[in-house]
Amino acid sequence: MAFREFANLPKNVQRFRRELYKGCQQAVGVVKQLGEKSTNTQRACTFLATATVINADAALLLADAELFPPALSLLRTCLEAQARANYVVSLNPSECEQKARDFNDLTDFIQARECEDILALIAKDGSIPIQCVPPDCAEKCRRIVSKAKLKLADGETFKSRIRRLEQQWSFSSVTQAMRQKPKHLLNQPVLEGVEVYWRSGCLSVHASPASLLWYSPDLNLIAEIWLRTSLYATISLVLSYGGDPDRELGTAIQLFRECYQSS
Secondary structure (H helix, E strand, C coil): CCCCCCCCCCCCCCHHHHHHHHHHHHHHHHHHHHHHCHHHHHHHHHHHHHHHHHHHHHHHHHHHCCCCCHHHHHHHHHHHHHHHHHHHHHHHHHHHHHHHHHHHHHHHHHHHHHHHHHHHHHHCCCCHHHHHCCHHHHHHHHHHHHHHCCCCCCCHHHHHHHHHHHHCCCHHHHHHHHHHHCCCCCCCCHHHHHHHHHHHHHHHHHHCCCCHHHCCCCCCHHHHHHHHHHHHHHHHHHHHHHHHHHHHHHHHHHHHHHHHHHH
């Protein structure tokens, strides 16, 4: 992936971007290599940390072009992913693995629901031009739906299961649960202004012409949110692989100092 230089960003951010990407790419490779042997915690945190870093970096590109509303919209998804990853690794080992399994099920069920809808659209004769349907799309969708249905209880649908799990994994539910863990090392970035950033992102997602004018942060603020969310999501990823909590927190503090005190 090509990396772009940002003239207005604090020093060293470019290096951190590369390091974060490299760490996430390595984690994805490990999960793929382990396959079914990878733990639910590793699968969930790899997905969440990778989504955070990739989307946050895209938000930086948009902010550099002074497209702040879409940048904030992307940062909302990053904050949600970071909070969920933090929550997973804040639990004790047995509870952590169960909660991570629930999250992985949620992503699988959402994918299966969309595949069901795709199959329904394809089944309508003449409604979709053949060139709009990717090769083997129907077969891939059927496999995904069939595999996900094995996890459903009798009489349960994807929509009903998703509704229950989505309530548990909403941003509000996760941050409220983290507030009950005041001493956890990843709690501070959840409580210190993150909800304000998240709600700013909500305004950008559900924007009217008037609301687009109310909040125009500068590039450095976007960069700070990017650094916070990316670092702490990546720390959650490292912890899911058995990393040392004290050492990882110390590394994060040092990164903050290098970025914002030497700039």
